[in-house]
Amino acid sequence: MIKCPECTKEMIDGGNRRECSTCAKVTIYKETAKYTLTEDDVNAMANDGATEIHEFTSRAGKPFRARLRWHAREQKVTFVFPEPKPSIEGVLCPDHFVELRMSDKRYYCPTKIDDDSWCPVGMWRNHAGHTITTDELEKLLLGMTVGPWTLTTRDTKSSYQVVATFDFTEHKLRTSPVDGDVSELEHVPVVEAPTESNASKPTAATQAPVVQQVDVAALFDDTADW
Numbered sequence: 001m002i003k004c005p006e007c008t009k010e011m012i013d014g015g016n017r018r019e020c021s022t023c024a025k026v027t028i029y030k031e032t033a034k035y036t037l038t039e040d041d042v043n044a045m046a047n048d049g050a051t052e053i054h055e056f057t058s059r060a061g062k063p064f065r066a067r068l069r070w071h072a073r074e075q076k077v078t079f080v081f082p083e084p085k086p087s088i089e090g091v092l093c094p095d096h097f098v099e100l101r102m103s104d105k106r107y108y109c110p111t112k113i114d115d116d117s118w119c120p121v122g123m124w125r126n127h128a129g130h131t132i133t134t135d136e137l138e139k140l141l142l143g144m145t146v147g148p149w150t151l152t153t154r155d156t157k158s159s160y161q162v163v164a165t166f167d168f169t170e171h172k173l174r175t176s177p178v179d180g181d182v183s184e185l186e187h188v189p190v191v192e193a194p195t196e197s198n199a200s201k202p203t204a205a206t207q208a209p210v211v212q213q214v215d216v217a218a219l220f221d222d223t224a225d226w
Contacts (some may be wrong), residue, residue, distance in 0.1 A: 003046035005070035011042065018042060025075055032068065032077060033057055048131050050080050091138045093121045100137070107137055118225045123173065128152055130161075140166050140173070148178060 002011040004020035009017045011028070020026035030037055033056035041051045043065035050069040056079075057063055067080040087099040091097035093109035096119055101110050108122035123140075125132055136146045147163030 002042050005042070006021070006072065008046055026070075028070070028077055033064075037077075038066070041068060045077070053082060088134050088137070091134060091141065093119060094141060095121055099179040102134070107132070107134075127164075127173065128154075135163075140164065147175075149175070151175070170201055 003009070003020040004011050004023055004026050005028075005084060006020065006023045006026045009020060009022040011026075012021050015026050015028070016031070017029045019028075028030055028042060035054055035056045036049065037051075041054075044051045045068060050067040053065050053067055055063055055065055057065065065082060067082075068077050068082050070076075071078040085101040087101050087102050088107070089099065091100045091107075092098065096111045098109065098111060100107050100122070102125070106122055106124055106127070109119035111119040113119060123132065123137070127149075129148040132140075136225060139146050143166065145163050145165045149160050149164060150157050150161055161178045163178070164173060164175045166172075167174045
């Protein structure tokens with residue numbers, strides 16, 4: 001049985017929507033933001049207050065993630081967005097001088113530059129088997145060398161040790177094996193770390209207008225104009 005989130009009585013099929021057999025005011029459409037609600041979703045709103053996190057698509061065609069809940073006062077299904085990802089205290093974006101944030105897989109700057117682009121400063125947290133710590137992240141963004149790291153090759157699964165730095169010209173994370181040979185791991189482009197001599201020097205990124213700062217967690221949380 002599909003429960004009404006208002007009175008928990010049975011809901012009936014009404015074509016493109018579900019309607020409560022008792023509460024005439026409760027109507028839940030089967031599709032929201034290009035996501036098709038299941039019977040479990042409706043029951044979750046009745047039993048638990050909200051669904052699990054699902055992926056939706058805005059009217060502008062952009063994906064975002066949220067839960068669904070029944071809003072009793074507004075008498076409609078509404079979105080419940082995930083909590084913002086935690087900021088990394090003291091680790092600043094060299095473009096916008098705001099604290100970087102940390103998702104399950106990435107470090108990133110939460111600054112949205114315009115409707116179609118975000119600040120490019122960020123990196124994957126894992127590189128060839130090594131998880132970059134926040135301390136290492138801070139040092140890398142300040143232009144320091146970190147390591148040694150023990151990395152694993154994809155083909156033979158053998159291990160080797162390297163030290164790592166940022167190449168701020170090529171916008172790549174570069175690694176140098178302990179034996180002196182040079183290799184590199186590409187990652188999301190970053191810009192030169194701010195110093196006393198270059199912090200005030202304008203760059204293309206710093207000249208771009210900052211529209212807003214939001215939580216981008218894999219870039220799924222841009223929900224404007226859905």
